[in-house]
Amino acid sequence: MGRIPSLKNFNAFPHAEDHLLKKTYSGAIVTIFGLIIMITLFVHELKFYLTTYTVHQMSVDLKRGETLPIHINMSFPSLPCEVLSVDAIDMSGKHEVDLHTNIWKLRLDKYGHIIGTEYLNDLVEKEHGTHDHDHDHEHKDDEQKKQEHTFNEDADKMVKSVKKAMENGEGCRVYGVLDVQRVAGNFHISVHGLNIFVAEKIFDGSSHVNVSHVIHDLSFGPKYPGLHNPLDDTTRILHDTSGTFKYYIKIVPTEYRYLSKQVLPTNQFSVTEYFVPKRATDRSSWPAVYFLYDLSPITVTIKEERRNFLHFITRLCAVLGGTFAMTGMLDRWMYRLIESVTKSKTRSVLR
Template identity: 90%
Template structure:
């Protein structure tokens, strides 16, 4: 194929003859400096391209008929496991006695070491409707005996719990609780005890220390970047006891990975409130988690930057660095030349 004579006029990179080129030490230094900058910027742009970022979208929550998983992991350093119970109730007032649960209670000594375990197959008080510790009306059915007619099992329990309290035993509650996907609450307290047994053990509600450490509380599996505001929360009571209430707003969330895998989960925000026990109160201290669901679903998508966008940025960075080092080389060459020409020339003899 013959060459087109006029094609070379479009050459944007004309080459000079070798004898017209002059290489200097300053030019070499600038070149090395420029190569280091180019390599550094190239690595930075490559990491920027390979790093994923997330986009957030909001839409109306259309889910129906699903359950809400609640992952619990918290410790009560001043209450033995024998007196602790977990109770869940939804907004209609129905106790969640028919839901699948997977909750464990771990006995802790005063140093926090595990000394025993107990599996809870039934979390809630099935007789909760027959007696209430947290209101002014204390009802009891015919199975609830007055204080002076304690049976042998009740006496054994009182002695066992008192011994555990003297030994400084605590309890750790962890596992998962599935509840209906409606507003409701769950709480951990001594409400599972017969009220007369509780009075015999603690000699008043003001002596029930509900100090607790929330190691983890979440409403679904974790995804990259999630922050659960109650994780590693410590609330220790030193004087008067009381009830802790955590008002939680659950936000349904979907996390979409680059692989198109979808992870359904939930985020939440929380507001904390503490109600101290007063001598005239007939309520019992507890730790309440009152939750409600947002009608808005947040979708978080993992995205990766476009390859052509990466090439464009790379060309701009490398080309700009090359142009700047070229200008620096010309300035240094002119400065060195001007300094050299101003010095008197020595005559060789």
């Protein structure tokens, strides 16, 4: 029985002494301060748990036989809609015969306000060339040769209409979607759709074609959270010069998997820009804006994930328990400090 009192030393739950059960103003202040810290840390941990994060994975692209959507939204402040054409060429060297187009052209005044619309569905099959309006064209019949040297009434009306639009500072906005095959290719916006002699009559030479443009939006599929398309809000304005813009685009097939397991197939891309100024000696090529794209063989999968609930509980317990322990230590130190100061004052008074 003599050893039984020594067992008290192993008691993990000692009873507090009477003086430690006193409620003091300093303890109330520390308690309020601790509660504020606990609530703040709880809200922070809850936000951290509810916030999703993304995980990136890469794999070989196994998609076949699908189309590539190209979303276009561009403005040409120096070219009327009547002279602009959209051409899309794939790796085979021809326009897709069954190319599905959903392109609109909006006429703009010199202030950028819309004054008219036109639906563009005139993409036709052409041989893959430079689209430079070369003077030497093969496979022309007698009727085409005759039209090269004489203008009918429709051509004259078009020339007058375009010149008037250019004098008024009219521009054009091109927007819509091109659905092309998932192979390397390019699409470009230019005056290549015009007859060479009509174009010469309108611009008095290719060096006077100003392809200044603003890319409001260019994407290859729907947008997902966090996606940034590098060509959005790109402005390229030419002053007293002319030339061809070329954008070399590398497309990376992408899948975005939401937390709800919904999958969004899309594409992201990188781009390199190159400008070719127009030379006075080069009369065969006409300025244009080219977008030359190629597809990566690698697919990027982006998955939304949320942190484990047990991990959240563990962090919460650690934060709240640690705060409670620290405020308890602070309360004991303040109590002892106040008590020692009070006792020293009492002794000095008694003396």
